[in-house]
Amino acid sequence: MKGAEIMDKIYRALRVMEKGEEYKRSIVERQVEDLPEGELLIKVRYSSLNYKDALSCVGNKGVTRQYPHTPGIDAAGVVEASEDAAFQEGDEVIVTGYDLGMNTDGGFGEYIRVPAEWAVKRPEGLTLKESMMIGTAGFTATLSVHKLLLTVKKEDGEVLVTGGSGGVATIAAKILAKLGYQVVVSTGKVSTQKDPLMKLGIKDVISREEVEDTRGKPMLKSRWAGVIDTVGGNTLASVLKTVSYNGVVTTCGNVGGDRFESSVYPFILRGITLYGIDSVQCPRDHRVKIWNNLSGSWKPENLPAMTSTVSLEELDQKVTEMLEGKHAGRVVLQHRD
Ligand SMILES: NC(=O)c1ccc[n+]([C@@H]2O[C@H](COP(=O)([O-])OP(=O)(O)OC[C@H]3O[C@@H](n4cnc5c(N)ncnc54)[C@H](OP(=O)(O)O)[C@@H]3O)[C@@H](O)[C@H]2O)c1
Known part of the structure; x- marks a missing residue:
């Protein structure tokens, strides 16, 4: 397709508009030439919904500063035009992280234009749709599991995953179970989510309340060899107190709050480690490695069972x-074909 023809193309996007103090979202028609500069024009086949997208949809300025805006921090699609020799028209690519969907128009539009640096070629072993079933949530889950595995071995004891029914937690639990770990998942929805979560091959599902400490003691009885925390806030504060000697906690999320109160005691008396997880600026070579893991031996089975597929509407x-x-x-x- 010729340059001018591409620029004139009309596409649909879920757009968020700022109206005074309110944020309204609607499906609008846009033109490819409205997209930001970038070496790759990609026809987006699939995107996925992450908590950050939901925040962008309601005007969270920590995620998106300028409106109107098209959210969607994940996109998988086909290169339609490339100004970078590393990519050809027709290449299937995955874009997650960097500024996509934050202040750069994202995957909730049928087209994106991004720097070539942001794209990874679809690895063998994953379809474009599967890559979005995984998406930033699964990518972050895998980064978290990588960190946990640096120290925690299968025989060390049970591993807890918090925020159990969420995207990051579900995939982290699935990968850990696949690797042979004894996984316990905590959720605020035991009554409805226990059965589906048990199908991930985990050992047990417990309630959110069982994890949360309300007494404020500096230390509690050791319980977990490691914790993948996706919640933050008091959940993170609580699990730091219950991790066993030399245990590991990873933190990636803030759904339960962005502040937590802790003390030095779990660190200086139990030698625990707290790892921060960032998927946005993850260096490119590690990014490729993570996607290769996800398309190979760590690929979660039953991705369709964990996923609902929706249209833009x-x-x-x-x-x-x-x-x-x-x-x-x-x-x-x-997106539409
Ligand atoms: N650092 C990074 O690079 C990175 C990347 C991706 C995501 N994240 C963050 O990771 C977190 C999880 O992301 P996600 O995509 O998995 O989100 P999600 O699908 O919305 O899952 C979050 C889960 O947390 C639980 N939850 C929600 N509100 C809660 C509250 N007030 N207190 C305690 N638990 C609560 C819920 O599970 P239950 O009802 O089962 O308990 C919910 O399903 C988010 O904060 C997201 O921003 C960070």
């Missing part, structure tokens, strides 16, 4: 459910 409702903490598993956005 159906996405809005899923955003609301995520903000209300009512959703479970992963949501994939499938």
